Amino acid sequence: MSEISSDYNSMHVDGIADVGIIVTAHFVNPIQEKMIQFIEDIIYEKKNVILPLSAFIGAYHILTRYLRVSRYQAKKALQTTLELETPIFYPRIDTGIVKNALDISSVYNIESWDGYILELANLFKTSYIYTIDKKLQKIQDFEILCPVSEEDLKEYHTWLTEKMK
Secondary structure: OOOOOHHHOOOOOOEEEOHHHHHHHOOOOOOHHHHHHHHHHHHOOOOOEEEEHHHHHHHHHHHHHHOOOOHHHHHHHHHHHHOOOOOOEEOOOOHHHHHHHHHHHHHHOOOHHHHHHHHHHHHOOOOEEEOOOHHHHHOOOOEEEOOOOHHHHHHHHHHHHHHOO
């Protein structure tokens, strides 16, 4: 079993944020302002939610490869947030965490980075995952929470479908 790094041992965590939260806060879209507000609430400790640093790497990939945001714009937006250097950015990815993430991924038939998010939730003893990814709702041991309304999420997906044409 993996352990939480010592800097985080005393931290109370209510949930873990998935990459989609970071992505939607860092490019112009219908829910950007609401996601920025959600991340600000986390950074200013109004919400006890962890943002894994690995999700910023994933966000860059999604922004540039799939959402066609320029590499420079994606880098600049993500780095601006990362400059805040807050303890809610979780940096640790060790062998034990990766092994457990792969176990979770294979059992639930999900992507490995989603397995990592779920393993972090296990480590921090929380069942709450903040995401816009509805596929994770099939996992019974976790509660999947979206920081925006169902109506807002539907508007975002409609907008995204049009953008990708």
